[in-house]
Amino acid sequence: MVIQLSRELIESINNNHPNQDEIDALEYIALCRKEGSQVITGNRQVIKHIISTSGLTNRAKSIYKRIYEDVTKNRHINKYVSHVINVIRPYGESEKRRGETTYIDVPLNRFRNPSLIQNTVLLVENVDDAKVYNKIAKYYAYSENVSTNIEYSVIQGGGGNIHDQLEQFQRRNDRIVMCLVDSDKKHPSDELGQTAQNALSTYDEECSLCHLVILKEHELENLIPVYFLRRSTNSNTQERSAVENIDSLSKVEDLSKIRKFIDIKNGTKLGEIVDGFRDVDNVELRYLSQAFSSIHYDCVHPPNCQSPEQCRCTINHPVGANNTANAIQSVSQSPLGHIDEHINQSLSIAWKSLGRTIYSWLCSSMPVRS
Template identity: 25%
Template sequence: MMLFILDESLDEIASDPKHEVYPKLIDEITALARARNAGRAVVFLESPKIYSYLSKAQELSIHTKSVFSFLNRQRSFKLEILKSVNVAVRITALESQISAATIGDRYELRVPVSKIPYDLFNSPVLLAENLSDAKAYIIFTRMALAAGVTGFPPIGLSAELRGGGGSTIATEYIASKNKGDRLVLCVLDSDVRYPDGPSNAWSQAIKLHDANHPSALTSSEIIDVYSIENLFPLSCLPDLKPYKVDENAAFALSKDLPVLHEHAKQPYWRYIRLKNGVSCGDLRDSGELGKFWSKHKLAFDNFSSKKCKTPPDACKHDCARNPRFRENTLQAFVERYEEAPAAELKSLHAGIPAHIAGHFDSLARVIASWMCFGKSVSGVAAA
């Protein structure tokens, strides 16, 4: 769950049982205590006084008071977490509407205590184009956490993972935004084939909707590579089921891996369609796609599909000019690493191509901030 800050402005309400918002505060404090006890929330008490007021509230159960007693004792520890996360929710008495603000390097969602949505304290939704993508993004985040990447809070992850069904993801994201009762982070493939190229239609639809109908409770991230597979460390491939159970696939991979490693050293790696390949058609395209890939055509002379035995300039077809991932590589990656221990994930992180490592870690940092703490997702230890 995202980090919740109980703003010091709540002191005035908590100290006065006759305050008109006091009953609402008591209800939300009880709900937040349940969420914290279930491992779905990180809570920071900004004021050192609020617990003293809550401890005297006759309306609160002993259990709720004990949760806030624990939170009060952890204020200094949570302050360190607050310094690390780049997204947080501030529950406040100073705002009249849900809004957002940037505080230093942190993006804060400001929610008036009188207008807390019903499901705000539930686990946030991580929405991706399919469920395997969502699971892989969690694995990526665990890899960065295991590797000790700077700027990460000492957390676990709690999220409800959803797959939007490819191009229908825009419809689901907009529906979630319109409902307005839940934190939702949407992460999408870009399908961008060359620098400054257009992203896919559904990513554009989501970004346009965000620009015209902003919501503090939802956010979208378009990855800065063609697809999620471009973020994979190549060192994982030999351990995936398709290559372990099929001798022909394993043999082909042994020949393909050196070629893939050479391509992965180049900035154009982020634009390769790893499930389709850079094709002869790409290299002779008359537009921006062709202008970009023709600069690199010599790099693709060292490999061609069985159908293509001619130089790129001479071929009139769309033969693949680099080794391709199998269609089920993503599912196999999730199956292999969803329960992997931190030490194994740390070693995977070391194999990420250098020119995408920064984006990989930045994306993982965003996901960690939205999904932080609480119950572990696939073996992450809760803080």
């Protein structure tokens, strides 16, 4: 994450004679940059003032000289991130100032805690999910031609207790944490699934160091390009047929919204999503009967599914948990250029939007080698 040393530190560090709390905090920030766990930057005048501060070790001063040298390189990084930690005067008030970029004011004295300068915690439902989120963040950085250095410590919360782990991190408020969960929504206006509801009810937006992201899509699998799903299924199987149906949804603009909410692993019936698309003027459902012979014309002109629980109109058969897991693994191992060749425009937009946020919380620096 970008940690920015604010101008007000010049006046607040007691005329080059800071107290021990401030010295310890500045030492830990230097250590953070040395290890490369976060991106440390700031105004040149601020950094020069810190370098001249008495009480700092020579090792720390040499690291701040490196930060000073990197100011030009990092000068524009704030425009590529959604969140920045802004280090303010000691014992000031923590605050989030929201805008196109959200600045999170954190008092200098908070950095006396060595936990705060470790890699960002990536709290996810499944460890394998983290590999794809990492790739999505790097894809965003790749597309913007900025550094793709990313470091994090992954913690698997599991669907049942991820909100408990989030609550513990918020209570301690001593680690930088990003939590990502599936929405499990079946259509745009659907309620969040239980895991997302629990996480949202636990999340404290004013907690300065934690951030929750609920996917706009049904789940992570909806962000996997068709190319990788196809590679993970055998030809002439029902699973491959399901992938081709998903491909049809991806290619038709009027059906792309539905593609975001189908259950790729377990399959989707029309009756499961119809409540979200009952408007007679909604073209998504009307196009479905043209795209798939399994969708009955009378069910969607206008949408009048009478018994969703007994629906036999199949949008997509299950691709299967093993096949989707293999697709996720394939994505995580693929070069960014290869992904860029095989991702369609709508998914590319979704990856870049989500990637900007993930990148903001996970971006890091190359370690300083002494």
